[in-house]
Amino acid sequence: MKAFLRKITGNHEVSLAIILVVLFLVVDILSGFKFHGIENIGDIFKNNALTLIMSLGMLCVLITGGIDISITGTLAFAGMTIGLLQKYDIIHNTLLLFVIALAIGAACGFINGLIIAKGKVSPIICTLGAMYIYRGLAYVISNNQWASGEDVTSFSKFGNSAGPYIILALAFVIYFVVMKWTPFGRKVYAIGSNREAARISGINVDRVEIAVYTLMGLLAGLAGALSVSIYGSAQPNMQTGKEMDVIAACVIGGVAMSGGRGTVVGTLLGGIFYAVVYKALPLVGLEAIWQNLIKGVIILGVVIINVLTQRAMNRQALARREI
Amino acid sequence: MSDELILELKGITKIFPGVKALNNVHFQLRKGEVHALMGENGAGKSTFIKVITGVFPPEEGQIFLEGKEVVFKGTKDSLAVGIAAVYQHPTTYPDLSVTENIFMGHQIKNGPFMNWKAMHAKAAELLGRLNADFDPKSEMGTLSVAQQQMVEIAKALSTNARIIILDEPTASLTANESKELYRIVKQLRDEGVSIIFISHRMEDMYELADRVTVFRDAQYIGTYDVNGITTADLVKAMVGREIKDMYPKPEVKIGDEVIRIENLSRVGYYKDVCLNARAGEIVGLTGLVGARRTEVMESVCGITKPSAGNVYLNGEKLKIKTPKDAMDAGIILLPEDRHKEGLILSWGLGMNVTLPVQDKLAKIHFFNDNKTEREMSRDLLESVDTKAVTIFDPASSLSGGNQQKVVVAKSLANDNMKVIILDEPTKGVDVGAKAEIYAIIGELALKGYAVIMISSEMPEILGMCDRIYVMCNGRVTGCLDRAEADQEKILNLAMLEKGKAVEQA
Numbered sequence: 001m002k003a004f005l006r007k008i009t010g011n012h013e014v015s016l017a018i019i020l021v022v023l024f025l026v027v028d029i030l031s032g033f034k035f036h037g038i039e040n041i042g043d044i045f046k047n048n049a050l051t052l053i054m055s056l057g058m059l060c061v062l063i064t065g066g067i068d069i070s071i072t073g074t075l076a077f078a079g080m081t082i083g084l085l086q087k088y089d090i091i092h093n094t095l096l097l098f099v100i101a102l103a104i105g106a107a108c109g110f111i112n113g114l115i116i117a118k119g120k121v122s123p124i125i126c127t128l129g130a131m132y133i134y135r136g137l138a139y140v141i142s143n144n145q146w147a148s149g150e151d152v153t154s155f156s157k158f159g160n161s162a163g164p165y166i167i168l169a170l171a172f173v174i175y176f177v178v179m180k181w182t183p184f185g186r187k188v189y190a191i192g193s194n195r196e197a198a199r200i201s202g203i204n205v206d207r208v209e210i211a212v213y214t215l216m217g218l219l220a221g222l223a224g225a226l227s228v229s230i231y232g233s234a235q236p237n238m239q240t241g242k243e244m245d246v247i248a249a250c251v252i253g254g255v256a257m258s259g260g261r262g263t264v265v266g267t268l269l270g271g272i273f274y275a276v277v278y279k280a281l282p283l284v285g286l287e288a289i290w291q292n293l294i295k296g297v298i299i300l301g302v303v304i305i306n307v308l309t310q311r312a313m314n315r316q317a318l319a320r321r322e323i
Numbered sequence: 324m325s326d327e328l329i330l331e332l333k334g335i336t337k338i339f340p341g342v343k344a345l346n347n348v349h350f351q352l353r354k355g356e357v358h359a360l361m362g363e364n365g366a367g368k369s370t371f372i373k374v375i376t377g378v379f380p381p382e383e384g385q386i387f388l389e390g391k392e393v394v395f396k397g398t399k400d401s402l403a404v405g406i407a408a409v410y411q412h413p414t415t416y417p418d419l420s421v422t423e424n425i426f427m428g429h430q431i432k433n434g435p436f437m438n439w440k441a442m443h444a445k446a447a448e449l450l451g452r453l454n455a456d457f458d459p460k461s462e463m464g465t466l467s468v469a470q471q472q473m474v475e476i477a478k479a480l481s482t483n484a485r486i487i488i489l490d491e492p493t494a495s496l497t498a499n500e501s502k503e504l505y506r507i508v509k510q511l512r513d514e515g516v517s518i519i520f521i522s523h524r525m526e527d528m529y530e531l532a533d534r535v536t537v538f539r540d541a542q543y544i545g546t547y548d549v550n551g552i553t554t555a556d557l558v559k560a561m562v563g564r565e566i567k568d569m570y571p572k573p574e575v576k577i578g579d580e581v582i583r584i585e586n587l588s589r590v591g592y593y594k595d596v597c598l599n600a601r602a603g604e605i606v607g608l609t610g611l612v613g614a615r616r617t618e619v620m621e622s623v624c625g626i627t628k629p630s631a632g633n634v635y636l637n638g639e640k641l642k643i644k645t646p647k648d649a650m651d652a653g654i655i656l657l658p659e660d661r662h663k664e665g666l667i668l669s670w671g672l673g674m675n676v677t678l679p680v681q682d683k684l685a686k687i688h689f690f691n692d693n694k695t696e697r698e699m700s701r702d703l704l705e706s707v708d709t710k711a712v713t714i715f716d717p718a719s720s721l722s723g724g725n726q727q728k729v730v731v732a733k734s735l736a737n738d739n740m741k742v743i744i745l746d747e748p749t750k751g752v753d754v755g756a757k758a759e760i761y762a763i764i765g766e767l768a769l770k771g772y773a774v775i776m777i778s779s780e781m782p783e784i785l786g787m788c789d790r791i792y793v794m795c796n797g798r799v800t801g802c803l804d805r806a807e808a809d810q811e812k813i814l815n816l817a818m819l820e821k822g823k824a825v826e827q828a
Contacts, residue, residue: 183681190678193667200626200656200664201679201733202647260669 012254012309016269023276031283040279042165046230048275049164050075050223050239052268055249056175057109057216059267062250063192064212065259066123070112071220071246072239073134078104079224080138083147083234086155094158098225105221106214108134113213117206131243138236147234159229167226171219176264188212192259248295249274252302274298328390329354329517330375330406330486335384337370344370345381348543350536352486357508357518359532359549362561363753366538368521372488375519376408377401407479408488415471417464422446424463425478449477453507467612469500476507487511489520493527494751497612497779498814505530523753524780525554537561562755569758570786573765577789578602580638581773582654582742584623587632592618593797596632600742600773605764607788608777610817614794616777617659620744624649624656636741650679653741655734657727659750659777665730666718672729673700673714680736703732707763724756731763743767744775749783761787781810795819 028035045052054071061068078101085091085100108130115126149156158164179185187208190198199205228234253270255262277298281291330352337345345367352358360368373379375386377395386393388404395401415424422442431441446459455473457466463474472492479487489508493501508518508531522528528535528549535552537544537560544560552560583599593615600606608616622629625643634641636652643649646656658664666675677684677700684696700714707728709721718726727748734743748764749757764787767774778784784791791803793816801816 183685186674186678186681190667190670193669194663196658196664197667198678200624200646200658202645202650203678203681204645204647260667 012306013263013265013269015309016253016266016273020269020273020276023273023280027276027280027284030285031280035280035283044272044275044279045168046164047279048271049168049230050227051242051245051249051274052168052271053171053223053226054216054219054243054246055253055267055271056171056264057212057219058246058250059175059253059255059262059264060179060188060212061123061216062247062255062257063188063259063262064209065192065195066116066209066212067247067257068109068112068127068213068216069124069243069247070108070127070130070134071216071223072241072243073131073136073138074105074108074217074220075224075227075242076138076236076238076240077108077134077141077224078102078221079228079234079238080142080147080236082155082225083152083228084142084145087145087147087151092154094155094229097155098222101221101225102218103221105224106218109214109217109220110210112217113210116213117209135236135240138238142234142236144236147228149232152228152232152234156229156232159226159232164226164230167222171222172264172268179264184208184211189260192261194260245274248299251306252299254306327354328352329388331387331390332371332375333385333387335371335374335381335386337367337374337379337381343541345374346541347384348538348541350543351546352517352519353533354517355512355515356533357512357520357531359528359535360519360521360538361523361528361535361557362538362544363755366561367541368538369490370541371538372408372490372519372521375401375488376406402482402484405483405485406488407482407484407486408490409472409475409479409492410490415463415474417462419463420460421450421457421463421466421474422459424474425449425459425481427478429482445481446477449480450474452480453477453510467500468495469497469503472496472504473507476511480511484516486517486519489518491521491523491751493522493524495612498781499611499818501527523751523757525557539563558754561753569761570783571758571762571765572605572787573769575603575768577604578771581636582623582775583635583638584619585633585635587619587622587629587634589618589622589627590630592627593794596794596797596799598792598799598802600775602741602771602773603768604789605768605774605776605787607784607791608775608794609779609781609784609791609813610794610800612779613796614817615797616794617746618797619794620656620746620775620777624654624744626656650737651739653737653739654744655679655737655740655742656744657730657734657746657748659746661723661726661730666726666733668719669717671713671715672704672709672718672721673697675718675729676700676703676714676733676736678736679733683737699736700732703735704729706735707732708759722753722756724752724760727752727756727760728763731760731767740772742773742775744777746777747779748776749778749780757783781813784813785810793817793819 058068081104082097082101085097091097112127112130115121116123187198187203190203191205191208195205227238249271250262250267251257252273253262253266255267277294278291281294282288328351332350335345335348336343348367348371362368370379374381377397377400380396386395393404416427425446426442431438431445443459450459453473453476455470457470463471466474492504496504512518520531532549534546535549535557536546539561578601580599580601585597587596588594596619610616618627621627623634625645625648634643636654641652643652649655662668677696697714704714709725709728709732718729721729734740745764749760752760761783764774764776776788785808789805791808791813792799793801793813795817800819803812
């Protein structure tokens with residue numbers, strides 16, 4: 001039993017999963033068993049699809065020891081572009097629109113990666129600038145106009161189908177495999193754990209870093225397209241501030257801001273945890289004005305627990321080393 | 324030196340969760356004595372120092388200062404009675420001035436304000452006492468390691484310390500800087516300060532110490548007069564067994580030239596460096612710190628870019644831009660700083676070892692983390708005889724010597740290697756593990772690798788190398804054959820361009 005307990009508390013994912021299940025049950029009971037319906041769960045995923053998708057890219061960025069706060073700017077730029085393409089009846093092909101959004105996102109991410117890896121600019125500074133630039137581009141190209149529901153009618157059919165769920169599931173499966181079982185994943189972790197050692201071990205650190213930011217941008221572009229498709233409109237100010245939710249989901253999922261540590265499963269659980277709380281608050285009778293406060297408390301609480309468990313693990317490792 | 328004891332520790336036992344770090348150890352320090360504390364890594368020396376300075380209160384045992392029992396609850400208590408420690412890696416504030424570093428924690432104040440004038444004056448006086456040639460207002464980060472160490476000693480003196488503990492003071496110093504340190508230590512001793520120092524270097528002990536205490540496996544082994552014990556006996560006391568041959572240099576039939584470096588230059592670092600190494604040959608590269616040995620080899624391995632010159636491998640000119648290019652060609656560098664550049668400490672050994680061959684493994688089997696990878700890392704670690712439990716043990720759990728072996732195993736992961744460059748392979752490694760690392764280096768030569776070994780340690784350079792290149796100020800000043808090389812010739816070459824240099828012998 002003791003060993004079992006230690007195993008649970010020693011593994012962030014397992015403990016988070018247990019907390020999640022308990023939380024789910026509590027909310028379900030408090031809400032009079034209205035929470036566990038398939039529709040409601042579907043809603044949770046759909047409403048948080050953007051955060052969840054982008055958290056995968058953010059996971060990699062954070063593991064390398066970086067950060068990207070320009071993602072919602074990228075999202076808006078890509079989303080606005082395809083919104084306008086429909087508004088002015090230039091393109092209405094859903095697949096093509098997705099490809100365009102992905103390409104714009106990847107280009108934005110690539111530029112970030114290039115500046116960070118080759119220019120040695122600190123990631124937060126680089127993406128802070130990029131955040132304003134990409135968001136600004138969304139405003140400039142749209143001239144502060146919206147693309148409304150009528151403009152994107154055919155495109156939003158995809159958002160109301162099973163499409164977003166499939167994309168979400170695929171993205172997580174691909175990332176899980178890549179991060180766990182491929183050289184690329186191993187290199188990302190290596191760079192975050194010890195950049196110099198990775199470089200001397202023959203890893204092209206710059207290239208991996210550029211790839212990580214490009215993938216982040218790609219997913220932000222994807223999120224832009226999904227946002228237009230799911231919510232049926234495009235505005236230059238869409239999803240402002242959501243980058244913090246993405247980072248928060250990663251952190252709750254056990255990703256270390258200092259780099260080197262974090263998993264896809266943890267990120268998924270972190271994202272769901274965040275989403276469940278968000279969804280549950282009104283159901284258990286807490287008004288929307290409470291949401292930010294509760295969010296903050298949860299983030300800090302989880303981070304403090306993370307620090308404490310990590311410290312305990314380090315102490316155990318040290319005890320083993322001491323002779 | 325009198326026979327009067329200034330410090331005595333009796334029956335000290337210190338327990339950490341699960342382990343006894345010190346088991347009933349004793350120690351006696353006489354007034355005005357230099358006392359060496361020796362033992363392998365993990366013998367408990369560092370823990371012992373922390374008991375003396377009050378960082379770790381012991382579970383059992385007593386500490387007597389001048390015959391009176393004392394209890395230290397923290398470093399403040401030990402500092403108050405005049406015990407100061409200077410640690411292996413200077414624990415300084417690189418962005419602050421020397422004065423600020425010296426008086427950190429016990430600033431001289433004028434009411435509520437800092438009295439900078441008095442502190443600068445006092446700092447200058449302390450540094451003058453140590454014959455230091457730098458200004459107390461200079462920034463700590465701009466000083467060399469040796470100078471930083473002087474500041475640390477000055478800091479100890481500024482607290483009026485009667486007992487100074489030096490933890491591996493010469494580990495990152497060159498031969499010349501060590502001599503300077505010896506001078507300072509002797510001067511302090513003559514002024515009546517008692518000194519405990521920890522070192523892996525036998526030279527240090529013979530040069531300085533009056534007596535030596537040996538710890539092994541957390542136990543007290545004995546205290547000896549330095550003049551009354553032979554090196555072999557001392558090593559035996561430390562290691563617990565006899566080391567027959569410290570430098571097992573194998574007889575290798577030396578093959579053809581493998582690597583040739585021609586007129587390699589990097590502006591501001593080194594110029595016109597020429598050297599070569601043949602298959603099965605161990606080539607030493609030595610010189611004082613600042614001779615730019617590491618910098619040359621970093622360029623050869625693609626870590627930095629040379630501004631001129633060429634590297635040839637088996638007669639073919641190489642174009643190396645990244646460490647990966649060098650590795651693909653067959654040249655690998657084992658960096659000096661194992662923690663910063665050699666290993667990913669939080670990772671298991673297996674993953675560390677196979678890191679350089681991720682892409683190759685992926686060609687055999689798309690997904691990594693599989694049997695091939697695990698078997699490969701197990702074989703490699705076995706080939707260097709690492710004392711690890713499993714390949715999943717984190718690299719941080721190993722001692723310095725074993726970590727170095729893992730770095731060697733890692734360099735062998737690529738089977739196309741031809742040139743292995745080791746940068747200070749035994750730095751911070753204890754005597755027993757040193758002998759093992761030398762044996763591994765010998766085996767590498769036997770297997771036909773061309774081995775280039777950067778080292779500041781004279782005995783290992785003389786003991787292991789077929790040829791020895793000496794650098795000074797970014798230039799190669801000479802190359803000595805094994806037969807003709809001796810300490811004096813090497814030192815002459817190493818100081819050839821420093822003005823006060825001696826004529827080449």
